[in-house]
Amino acid sequence: MAKMNMVQALNLALRQEMEKDDRVILLGEDIGVDGGVFRVTDGLLDTFGPKRVLDTPLAESAIAGCSIGMAVYGLRPVAEIQFSGFSYYAFHQMEAHASRMRPRSQGRYTVPMVLRAPYGGGVRALEHHSESREIYWAHTPGLKMVIPSTPRLARALLVSAIRDPDPVVFYEPKAVYRAFREEVPEEEETFPIGKSRVARPGGDITLISYGASLMPTLEAATELSEKDGVECEVIDLLSLSPLDDQLFVESVKKTGRAVVVHEAHATYGAGAEVIARIVEKALLYLEAPVSRATGFDIVIPLYQREKDYLPGVPRILKAVRQTLAF
Amino acid sequence: MPNREIDIAYRVKYLSILDQEGQIDQELDPHLPGELLLKFYRAMVLARRFDERMLILQRQGKIGTFAPIKGQEAQIGAAAALLPEDWIVPSFREAPVELWRGKPMERMLLYYSGYSEGGRIQEGLNMLPVSVPVGSQMTHAVGIALGMQYRDQKSVAATFFGDGATSQGDFHEALNFASVYRLPVIFLCQNNHWAISLPRSRQTNSATLAQKAIAYDMPGVQVDGNDVLAVYCAVKEAAKRCRAGDGPTLIEMVTYRLSMHTTADDPKKYRTEQEVAEWEKRDPITRFEKYLTERQILGEGQIRATAEEIKTQIASAESRWQEIMAKGIDPLDMFDHAYAELTPSLLDQKEIVARELEEKK
Ligand SMILES: Cc1ncc(C[n+]2csc(CCOP(=O)(O)OP(=O)(O)O)c2C)c(N)n1
Ligand SMILES: [Mg+2]
Numbered sequence: 001m002a003k004m005n006m007v008q009a010l011n012l013a014l015r016q017e018m019e020k021d022d023r024v025i026l027l028g029e030d031i032g033v034d035g036g037v038f039r040v041t042d043g044l045l046d047t048f049g050p051k052r053v054l055d056t057p058l059a060e061s062a063i064a065g066c067s068i069g070m071a072v073y074g075l076r077p078v079a080e081i082q083f084s085g086f087s088y089y090a091f092h093q094m095e096a097h098a099s100r101m102r103p104r105s106q107g108r109y110t111v112p113m114v115l116r117a118p119y120g121g122g123v124r125a126l127e128h129h130s131e132s133r134e135i136y137w138a139h140t141p142g143l144k145m146v147i148p149s150t151p152r153l154a155r156a157l158l159v160s161a162i163r164d165p166d167p168v169v170f171y172e173p174k175a176v177y178r179a180f181r182e183e184v185p186e187e188e189e190t191f192p193i194g195k196s197r198v199a200r201p202g203g204d205i206t207l208i209s210y211g212a213s214l215m216p217t218l219e220a221a222t223e224l225s226e227k228d229g230v231e232c233e234v235i236d237l238l239s240l241s242p243l244d245d246q247l248f249v250e251s252v253k254k255t256g257r258a259v260v261v262h263e264a265h266a267t268y269g270a271g272a273e274v275i276a277r278i279v280e281k282a283l284l285y286l287e288a289p290v291s292r293a294t295g296f297d298i299v300i301p302l303y304q305r306e307k308d309y310l311p312g313v314p315r316i317l318k319a320v321r322q323t324l325a326f
Numbered sequence: 327m328p329n330r331e332i333d334i335a336y337r338v339k340y341l342s343i344l345d346q347e348g349q350i351d352q353e354l355d356p357h358l359p360g361e362l363l364l365k366f367y368r369a370m371v372l373a374r375r376f377d378e379r380m381l382i383l384q385r386q387g388k389i390g391t392f393a394p395i396k397g398q399e400a401q402i403g404a405a406a407a408l409l410p411e412d413w414i415v416p417s418f419r420e421a422p423v424e425l426w427r428g429k430p431m432e433r434m435l436l437y438y439s440g441y442s443e444g445g446r447i448q449e450g451l452n453m454l455p456v457s458v459p460v461g462s463q464m465t466h467a468v469g470i471a472l473g474m475q476y477r478d479q480k481s482v483a484a485t486f487f488g489d490g491a492t493s494q495g496d497f498h499e500a501l502n503f504a505s506v507y508r509l510p511v512i513f514l515c516q517n518n519h520w521a522i523s524l525p526r527s528r529q530t531n532s533a534t535l536a537q538k539a540i541a542y543d544m545p546g547v548q549v550d551g552n553d554v555l556a557v558y559c560a561v562k563e564a565a566k567r568c569r570a571g572d573g574p575t576l577i578e579m580v581t582y583r584l585s586m587h588t589t590a591d592d593p594k595k596y597r598t599e600q601e602v603a604e605w606e607k608r609d610p611i612t613r614f615e616k617y618l619t620e621r622q623i624l625g626e627g628q629i630r631a632t633a634e635e636i637k638t639q640i641a642s643a644e645s646r647w648q649e650i651m652a653k654g655i656d657p658l659d660m661f662d663h664a665y666a667e668l669t670p671s672l673l674d675q676k677e678i679v680a681r682e683l684e685e686k687k
Contacts, residue, residue, distance in 0.1 A: 033596045057524070126458055127458050128458045296661075298664045299664075
């Protein structure tokens with residue numbers, strides 16, 4: 001097994017799926033000659049040629065719309081939106097068509113496409129390059145919404161997303177892109193869309209997070225174990241839609257306490273849905289109100305203030321300690 | 327004759343006044359006063375030096391990512407052809423225009439060093455903030471022009487965008503609206519030949535970008551975008567049409583991005599140094615300096631004096647920038663302009679950050 005960062009792991013997934021299945025075609029801005037601005041598609045143009053790796057003109061709506069057409073025609077397009085902040089030009093196509101083709105044609109047509117986009121803050125980027133607005137997609141019936149947290153899972157989930165019969169929006173936490181390496185097996189590996197996982201087992205409190213926020217959440221869990229003797233069970237959601245509520249509900253039934261962590265805005269964020277499920281399915285097991293450590297309800301600020309905005313370890317620790325002390 | 331040709335008489339004009347050797351076309355020479363020419367010169371040199379300085383600061387980690395403008399300084403000709411009451415709606419590669427319009431350098435430095443305070447636009451300046459989502463700002467200029475028309479104001483809304491932006495649907499929507507309502511808009515396309523790694527030739531199959539105007543029945547003009555005089559004259563002409571109520575114009579300024587796309591980009595991945603070298607020969611400043619020198623509008627001494635002056639000007643802006651940062655900017659300012667009035671839950675959230683900052687001390 002080779003140690004890879006997330007960028008390399010995603011590249012591996014794309015390369016292997018393209019080798020295996022000639023229906024898989026990539027399209028997006030700067031993904032060919034340049035290899036993608038984050039280099040996720042590096043080298044793929046050389047290997048597969050310009051018919052399978054399309055450097056498109058600058059038009060996200062056309063990228064999404066053409067992907068829909070290709071998918072309907074029987075291909076498996078994997079579109080890259082350079083930054084999730086520019087995916088809103090594509091949103092209309094995804095909402096109005098990708099998500100509805102199956103029901104509108106009564107199953108005759110389907111849209112097995114993937115819309116990839118790096119998202120999230122913490123990399124000192126320009127305006128519109130740090131958003132965490134995954135909920136727009138997760139809120140849209142007919143779309144699946146996936147966010148990996150580690151290189152190995154990113155690879156496995158992307159393979160599953162490409163093979164999925166329905167449209168999948170695949171957000172990549174750019175703060176994790178090169179943050180660490182992990183063993184990624186050369187042989188095929190998938191991870192079921194719609195399943196979450198236990199990232200760290202524990203019995204005292206359940207921390208629920210996903211994507212880039214998983215890193216500070218795990219860090220906080222380590223600190224709590226070392227300093228407070230508290231064992232957190234950390235759940236990594238991975239799929240926001242469909243949402244696997246079984247794992248975290250079971251965990252909360254065991255611990256009686258929970259904190260949700262995400263860098264997206266608090267209001268109507270993933271945490272709101274997670275807490276609603278806990279209330280619906282495990283209310284009587286709760287020993288404290290479920291709390292959130294999240295980004296605020298403002299546009300993510302320019303980079304000097306990013307750290308104050310993002311839910312870092314101190315904000316998570318505080319939420320956990322308050323929940324425990326309730 | 328049901329199968330006949332529809333005769334569309336439109337043609338795209340190409341305008342170049344000062345060639346790359348600094349030779350002026352006698353017939354097209356606008357005979358601008360020496361004082362104005364010197365102002366152009368100074369503005370272009372200031373823009374170039376400030377860009378170079380920003381690049382150094384970026385490499386030292388003192389500011390974040392930005393989009394260098396090297397090679398595209400002649401854009402100031404467009405701003406110079408407008409009046410202060412005219413509106414400018416920029417994209418993100420118009421630092422020279424921002425400087426021309428009087429945006430303080432220290433505020434630009436603040437913006438690129440990650441402080442929202444840097445985004446502030448002083449009262450009386452009719453210019454929107456930098457717009458990063460490619461192609462999204464042009465309709466705003468159209469809306470401003472609708473306002474001007476409604477208020478019967480004979481002003482102009484000018485909007486800048488790149489060659490890549492012409493692929494966005496919004497570009498076409500903006501042109502269409504402007505033309506349908508015959509609005510006083512000037513569409514200023516900076517065709518710098520690249521949209522990150524995608525060359526102009528693969529962005530569109532059209533021979534020119536200016537010809538896109540034909541579909542909307544408005545004049546499309548291509549100008550040598552490295553010739554400040556051509557840019558100035560073309561925009562002056564378009565502004566005249568606007569003020570006369572004759573509607574919008576699309577101007578394609580043919581220029582070249584000599585530097586990287588942004589400081590996060592590596593152009594070696596997609597273009598040859600030879601191509602860059604070819605365009606360096608067409609540098610907008612070199613040719614203009616040569617022309618001014620030969621005309622004896624500018625002398626050796628003055629070139630040196632201007633350089634010195636600009637150096638001092640940039641250095642003092644930098645110290646003002648440093649002073650503002652040293653004085654400290656309230657981190658809670660991230661909540662300041664969320665709405666006219668902070669909502670109850672935002673007040674709570676602001677309080678959370680305030681406490682966190684207190685605890686961090
Ligand atoms: C809607 C949108 N898509 C993608 C990007 C990322 N991006 C920033 S600049 C750029 C290329 C723009 O090219 P062009 O319009 O020619 O302007 P230039 O950068 O050359 O000045 C891209 C793809 C963006 N900012 N906005
Ligand atoms: Mg360009």
